[in-house]
Amino acid sequence: MSGHPDLAAAAFHWLEYVGLLGGLGSFVVRRLASHPPRIPWARPPMAIAFAAAFAGGLGVITLEALEGSGSAAGALAFLIGGAGGWVRIVRVAAEGLALLFCVRGLPYVAPMTALAAASLALAGHSTAVEPPAGAEFADAIHVLSAGMWAGGILALATLRPPGGWRGPEARMLLGRFSSVALIAFGVTALTGVLRATEQLSGVSDLWTTPYGLVLGLKSAGVLAMLVLSSLAWRRGLPVARVEAGAAVAVAGLTALLAAFPFPA
Numbered sequence: 001m002s003g004h005p006d007l008a009a010a011a012f013h014w015l016e017y018v019g020l021l022g023g024l025g026s027f028v029v030r031r032l033a034s035h036p037p038r039i040p041w042a043r044p045p046m047a048i049a050f051a052a053a054f055a056g057g058l059g060v061i062t063l064e065a066l067e068g069s070g071s072a073a074g075a076l077a078f079l080i081g082g083a084g085g086w087v088r089i090v091r092v093a094a095e096g097l098a099l100l101f102c103v104r105g106l107p108y109v110a111p112m113t114a115l116a117a118a119s120l121a122l123a124g125h126s127t128a129v130e131p132p133a134g135a136e137f138a139d140a141i142h143v144l145s146a147g148m149w150a151g152g153i154l155a156l157a158t159l160r161p162p163g164g165w166r167g168p169e170a171r172m173l174l175g176r177f178s179s180v181a182l183i184a185f186g187v188t189a190l191t192g193v194l195r196a197t198e199q200l201s202g203v204s205d206l207w208t209t210p211y212g213l214v215l216g217l218k219s220a221g222v223l224a225m226l227v228l229s230s231l232a233w234r235r236g237l238p239v240a241r242v243e244a245g246a247a248v249a250v251a252g253l254t255a256l257l258a259a260f261p262f263p264a
Helices: 009-033 047-069 075-080 083-104 109-123 130-157 168-199 210-236 239-259
Strands: none
Touching: 009 047, 009 083, 009 109, 009 130, 009 168, 009 210, 009 239, 047 075, 047 083, 047 109, 075 083, 075 168, 109 130, 130 168, 130 239, 168 210, 210 239
């Protein structure tokens, strides 16, 4: 992977990623809190997350259409003239529907969110891998599992437990979340390694290419999140906001990776 990222595209990617992660994570936390005994205060706000995802996704496909067509007049033709364009439209439409269903209190928020997250893989760098099917599948699983883990951390950071994070209900919620997050983290890490091997030509790319340097920083951020999560779950330390800040930073680095030019 060579070249440098498009910073404008990276900004919109970051907004979309944070929104999708937060939306997926909020749904996971709400479902965990609904298990008996219920935890009624664990209701992370989803509408803000989906609004961010929709705005970011709309910005991403607008930039991609303009760059892919070379003109404003050809942007629409770019989006409706091929499978790649329709995948982008479906993704943003799913984000918009997730927002609408959330605001109206209608079902099917989860399927729309999962569709939007999985669709990211069908318009990303994995499409340049030959054959693309395996890479796209791994990429989709990576995004969904990251939403359950990192997105859950973002959702938890918005909560204010009545007795603090050392209280009994908060500890119960963290215990439920940890059982899901550990598995999701393992899947995220495994598929992340698979993605890295597809995009790097050798280990030396990690320190000799811009893409590799950003990937290394992202890996360091993930490790920092893992350490902070361990402190929170095992010792009951109130580090949710710090974890969430690390998650937002990792999402930003992921957005930079997505904004690198496709291989020639």
